[in-house]
Amino acid sequence: QVQLVQSGAEVKKPGASVKVSCKASGYTFTKYHMHWVRQAPGQGLEWMGIIKPSGGSTSYAQKFLGRVTMTRDTSTSTVYMELSSLRSEDTAVYYCARDGEEGDYMDVWGKGTTVTVSS
C-alpha cells in the first residue's frame, strides 16, 4: 500500500536549520510530485512547496523563498525539506503529501513531523 514515512520530531534553537525526510513506498516514486504542508498549533494548513521527484524541480511558496530547500533521493525514494533561519513561528507539524492521480491535490499524507523551535 502507498505509504509516506516521515522522520521523527525535532527540537531546534532559533536561527538553526531543520531537515525533515519523507520516505515513499508502494508506488513509483518518480511518477508523482510531492508537497510539503505545515500546520502551526491551533492553526490551519499552509502550503510550503512542491518537488517533482523525476527531475528534482521545485516550486516554493513566496513566504518561504530563500529559507526552504526541497530535495529528493531517487535511490531511496525519499524527499527532504530543509528550513533554515528558524524562528519560534516555525513551530509546527510538517507534512509531506503526495500529488493525486489527476492533479496537484494531495491524496496520501505522511503522519507529520513536529518541529519545535525554542531557546
Next chain:
Amino acid sequence: DIQMTQSPSSLSASVGDRVTITCRASQGISNYLAWYQQKPGKVPKLLIYAASTLQSGVPSRFSGSGSGTDFTLTISSLQPEDVATYYCQKYNSAPFTFGPGTKVDIK
C-alpha cells in the same frame, strides 16, 4: 496570488442535519478545487477533488459542487464522526493555497 476564503468559520449542527460549507476563490480556478477533512489530532484526509469527484472510500453523504470562483461542500446527513475541520484547496497552479478552514461540531 489567488486567495481562498471559507464560510462559515465554524458551525454547530444536529445529527442528521444537512450541512453546507462554502469556499470562494478570488479569481476563477475552473474546477481545480479539493476538499479535505481533518479530525482533531489527525492527519488531513482527501474527500473530494475536481470540485465534485468523491475520493475512493469517502461516504456518499459528502458531495461537492461549483466551478470558477464559488464552491460548496455538502454533508447530506451529519454524523458524529464528521466532527472535524474542513479545508478547501486550489490546485490550478502554484501556490496551492488552502482556505482557512471550517470547524464543524455537533449541537
